[in-house]
Amino acid sequence: RIIVTAGPTREPFDPVRFITNYSSGKMGYALAVMAARRGAEVVLISGPSSLPVPPGMDFISVGSALEMRDAVMSCLAAATVIVKAAAVADYRPAVRAENKLKKKQGPLVLPLERNPDIIAEIGAVKGDRILVGFAMESENLLANAKAKLFAKNMDLIVANDLHQTGAGFQCDTNIIKILDPRGGIEEVPLMDKLDIAGRILDRVKVLIDERKC
Numbered sequence: 001r002i003i004v005t006a007g008p009t010r011e012p013f014d015p016v017r018f019i020t021n022y023s024s025g026k027m028g029y030a031l032a033v034m035a036a037r038r039g040a041e042v043v044l045i046s047g048p049s050s051l052p053v054p055p056g057m058d059f060i061s062v063g064s065a066l067e068m069r070d071a072v073m074s075c076l077a078a079a080t081v082i083v084k085a086a087a088v089a090d091y092r093p094a095v096r097a098e099n100k101l102k103k104k105q106g107p108l109v110l111p112l113e114r115n116p117d118i119i120a121e122i123g124a125v126k127g128d129r130i131l132v133g134f135a136m137e138s139e140n141l142l143a144n145a146k147a148k149l150f151a152k153n154m155d156l157i158v159a160n161d162l163h164q165t166g167a168g169f170q171c172d173t174n175i176i177k178i179l180d181p182r183g184g185i186e187e188v189p190l191m192d193k194l195d196i197a198g199r200i201l202d203r204v205k206v207l208i209d210e211r212k213c
């Protein structure tokens with residue numbers, strides 16, 4: 001049973017506005033679809049996305065990072081694998097106004113507070129479960145990804161680079177590096193996100209087989 005998170009989160013500061021990012025959900029949905037094709041029971045937990053809900057899996061729609069954390073934690077006990085492709089907002093507005101904020105003279109200052117680090121929370125309690133994270137970086141791709149891999153107790157991290165054409169947000173393709181805690185780095189060239197998902201799941205399968213021994 002695999003949990004896949006996908007898409008952005010939305011962090012509202014009044015009834016009509018929110019902070020978010022450019023994630024389309026394509027990478028996470030491709031992982032969910034490929035995992036289902038390979039026989040996994042899939043729970044897809046998605047932030048707002050215009051993609052159709054893929055058939056053959058449980059689907060949980062969430063808005064904010066807090067909602068995503070609640071959804072992931074409520075499914076965790078039954079899961080063998082967790083893949084966190086979602087682009088979760090690290091901060092949310094500290095206050096959500098009840099009514100639409102009105103324009104005033106001068107700048108608007110919005111205090112932000114930290115969102116929970118969902119993958120770090122999973123890493124702390126995961127036991128034998130296989131935890132795969134993503135790292136979206138705009139500089140020092142490998143060093144930053146490696147730091148996240150260890151700090152959050154992941155089994156694999158998939159690094160993608162914001163500045164590479166054909167990689168990351170929105171596009172139908174990706175270019176990734178898969179890092180493991182033994183220092184291995186697998187470079188996966190430009191390919192469709194569905195094929196990228198297949199390459200990531202190949203690595204997950206190896207870890208599942210190792211744990212059976």
Ligand code: PMT
Nearest residue numbers: 023024025026027084087088118119133134135136169170
């Ligand atoms: O959705 P697409 O348009 O297809 O784009 C795909 C993608 C670029 C969003 C995807 O490939 C990707 O890189 N997802 C992770 C983006 C990200 O938030 O990276 P990060 O380096 O900030 O986070 C590291 C890891 O921690 C991620 O697995 C993230 O899900 C997780 N995280 C981050 C913050 C937080 N508060 N909680 C988390 O669990």
